[in-house]
Amino acid sequence: MSFDFAGSAAEVRMDIRRLFRREWDRLALAGTWWNGTERGDIARVARRSRSGGSGAPPGTSSVPGAAIEAAGRVGSAPAGIRREWVEGIARDLGFPRYIEIVGITSRLAAVDTFHTGIGAEFEPFPEPEPGEPSHAEEPFARPGAGWVPMVGGASITQALSLVNAESTAQEDMHGPLYLTYEGMAHLDYVGGLSRAQMELVAARTSAINECFY
């Protein structure tokens, strides 16, 4: 079974194992704007970029050049992203397809980084499942203070709301790895780390990534 974390330095909680298996199921299936093969290829480009590679790995020819560029950039050098670049990618792909790439790529960064942390090998990518994207449009998304259309005000929890499935997957990841959106209000939370220790780790991660968030 996937995500058995063989050889890791610590036992991984079942909620994290289930989370990552669900994420791999999502990756293999058709999404909202990309099919399963395309989603897998986007993930391969992102993983390659994070390990210092560039461009499309062999066999990942299912997606257009702008998608390869977006997956590589979000995967490896997000701090350098600017509005003009996002708008250029969106002119080629449309905002919904770009948002789905951001979702796939950012969650892959979480999955792979977790493996690095506990000392486990990266999980091989799943085989894509057949099926077509749903093309489900989000009627309430509007341009606003962010660089992409969102539902409601521009905030980190609404950032992917143009593609509802990606926003849901982001929230699903947030709880087991850190805290649920509601749980973030519990400033005296203590788990494996105290809340202050968790926030120190979060702050250092964001500082290395040069991200104010």
Add this chain to the structure above:
Amino acid sequence: MLRASAQITTVPFDPRGITDRSVDPLIPKGGILLDFVDAVLSGEEPARQTSRAAVLDELGPTGLVDASGVIANFEMMNRIADATGIPVGQGTLKRTAEWRELVGIDQFNHL
């Protein structure tokens, strides 16, 4: 969130430790955790093994899993924020001005 949690739990905390590794952040086991973040995000595997072993010794397996999870989550959230242009609100900028100067994060040029 770090400032708020430290205040509520009355944990001593020096925010300069977030960006200046010569400063002790004062949070218990904080130096070990900062070393771990640096090793996971920027280090080579031998450094990671050393740092991972230190976290295991001082904070146990649950501490290692939780620390890895927090780094993983913020790798995701940082990418989403950067890639979608989430603005920092004026209220947040005003409220955190002194802290940002102390930590030195105003140098991030996409605020």
